[in-house]
Amino acid sequence: MEDEGKPGLPAPADMDPRRLHRALTLLSKGEWWTPAALVRETAAPRRAVEALLAEIGPERSGDRFRLGSDQVRRYAEVLDAGRPPFSPADPVEHLLPEHAAVVERLHELIERAPRSRQALDHVAATPETVVRRALLLGARFWLRDTRLLCVGDHDLTSLAIGMIHPHVQTTVVDIDERILAFIDSAAAGLGLDVRTRWADLRLGLAPAARGYADLAITDPPYSPDGIGLFVARAIEGLREPARGRVLLAYGASERTPMLALKVQKALLDLNVVSEAVYPDFNRYFGAEAIGSAADLYILRPTTKSLPAATARSEQVSTAIYTQGPQAVESREPVAVPVDEVTAGGFQPDALVGGWPKGVLPKLPRVRLTTWLAKPYAARLGQVAVALPAGLESALPRVLLATRAGHLRVYTAEEVRLGELAKVLDPVYELAARGGVLEAVRRPLPQDEAERVVRTIMDRAHGKIANSWRDALIVLRPELNKRQARTVVDETAPWAKDVTLLELPLHRLRDLLGAVRDSLVRAERAVQEAVAQAPSADPAAAPSLGPGQ
Structure with missing residues (x-):
């Protein structure tokens, strides 16, 4: 791969050489750079940076690299010497120095925050990124008396917004209990108007978040189903969808344009307008396959968006992530023999969750989404629940959603009673064997x-x-x-x-x-x-x- 006799550079036909030119410029200034730092600074994919380093053979010290003087002269034509580096459109970069104290505080909070969970596609955004998100909101929208919904917030965007715009009321919905607890504690310490709600978006948006917000922001799993679901829930969370906005962080490798096309189609199905796209606005500690960067979309819903979001939510798959048991390649539903369901004289009045058609076909069946959304109309004595892989965090809510006397729950993973037993002790006596949980309702207490x-x-x-x-x-x-x-x-x-x-x-x-x-x-x-x-x-x- 050559460009006018210069080894290691993309051919002009590749149409995207400047990111690697920027990497060369950084390497030419005498400082040592790791591949990860080059990726984060230039938004070039990790594979492209590694190919460049392998081709040009720079000086090396451990895992760090720089260009020698001969190489600096060789590549002088493509270096950005004396010129400001190319930067994608960023309307608030000039405001960042004024908020250095907030950036520093976010550094501390991100350091103390719960570690990323690979199964939830967590990749931490940089402190500068979350502060710039807050600045962009304030620069583009009038935020007085505004409500914001964070659809997932592993990046702690809610805290950055609260520190810069304290008059904004923010609600965070997330599946990760650790994140919710951390945000609650940090917000209380900072005196911010931030409240947290648990939600597995595959099962529905938290009731308190429906029709709540004027603006919503989300950095979802980067699968088409994940993008479609998170944006659909964000639309459901707007007070007036046709007047609100959804900010979406999404990035794709330049090597996978078809994946990006599928995401674009998922957004098109929601009848939203891409009002603006800021390239490489979001930067991350990780996600090097996509250059540790993602674009920021400003999406404007239309009058047809809420019906489309509701329809989209009815077709939710549990496999929306790219890794782990909840990934697109996740396992089959829990298989339960009929005789095991009725073992020990257990006679369920209803089946909840993903049961095969052949299991007790005459019994009423209830979808998990319905079970959690409203009380079951009929009186229930015993209930059998099949909980698909990846929905384990919903288990306490599945048990609390009924007054049935006895529930038998089948899960894909071994049930651990420790925390579950503490939380549910006022209601249930619990016993577990492998992936089966027995929950028997306690009598009313006297205390x-x-x-x-x-x-x-x-x-x-x-x-x-x-x-x-x-x-x-x-x-x-x-x-x-x-x-x-x-x-x-x-x-x-x-x-x-x-x-x-x-x-x-x-x-x-x-x-x-x-x-x-x-x-x-x-x-x-x-x-x-x-x-x-x-x-x-x-x-x-x-x-x-x-x-x-």
Whole structure:
């Protein structure tokens, strides 16, 4: 591969030599460069950088390279000496120096954030990238009183936006419990208006996020199905889809234009307009096959986008990622023999999940999406659930979505009870053998706080704050609805407008402690109300014992 006798450079017919010219310029300045750093700086694919280094034979020190003086002279014609380097369109790059402190803080947060999960196609964006996303939002849109939805946020974009635009209210939906817990903790420490919701987007958008936002941003798995699903959920999350915008990060190798075409078709099927595309706007620590870079799309939904998004969501495959058990090449559904389903006298009233047609064909069948979206109408005693590979994080929600007395769940992986048992202890006694989980409903507890938690967990599809308020009034009838709701809001502001099924696990773990705190506040509220009454008599104050 030669360009006018210069070995190692692309031929003009390749139409994209300048990224490698930029790599040569960096190598010519006397500094040592690793291949990964060259990829990240130039957005050239790793294979192209490695081919260039192998062809030109630069000086080497370990895993670092630079050009010798003879090579600098040889390639002088293509070096960017004395000229500013070519940079794709970036309307906010000039604003970045003004926010150096935010960039530095993001460096610290990204260092402390949970590590990437390969099975979820996680690749961390650079701190500069997430800050530039926030700056672009502010430069292009009027953000006063604006709501933003982050459809997945491993990159911590929500925190960057909160630091630069503190008046923006942001909701993050994500499948990764670690990310949700980290964002909650970091946002609380920084005083940011950021709330988190759990969602496996294959099973639906978190209810609190539907019709919520003015803008949405997503950096999804880079498969056509992953792009289509995440953008569809982002559209569902807009208050007025035809007036909102969706920002999408997407990158593809220059060697795979057909994959990029499939993604473009997935977007076309959603009836969105590509209002702008900023090449190589997003930079990453990794993803070297695509040059550690991705374009940023600004998508404008049309009046036909929401119906298209709803239709797209009805056709969801569990295989939307590029790696792991949830990848396009994922395993077959869980196979369960009929005699095992009914072993030990178990007689299910319904089958939930992906069951083969031949298994107990006369029983009612419920899709997982329906099971999680609304309460099942009929009363159920026993339920059998088949949970496909890759949906294990939905298991606590699948169990909480019903008041059935006994559930038997079949999973593709061995069930580990540790964390699951702690979270579900107020409701279920659990036992596991391999990939089979038995969940038997416990009797109602006697402890007051545990009874409130049980009330909340028994109404998993309802708003937590409402169930909590009603349970407090049962235990403290001296409280009216306004007083009880004030107690809940002061104790757990995170419980507002959220259902149990979208609450992150770290909130579920803390629920019992929060309820105990609310009971103390409720008792104080009752005493204050009695003290302020015109005919208050301390001796006549009502008993607040367990029997009330």
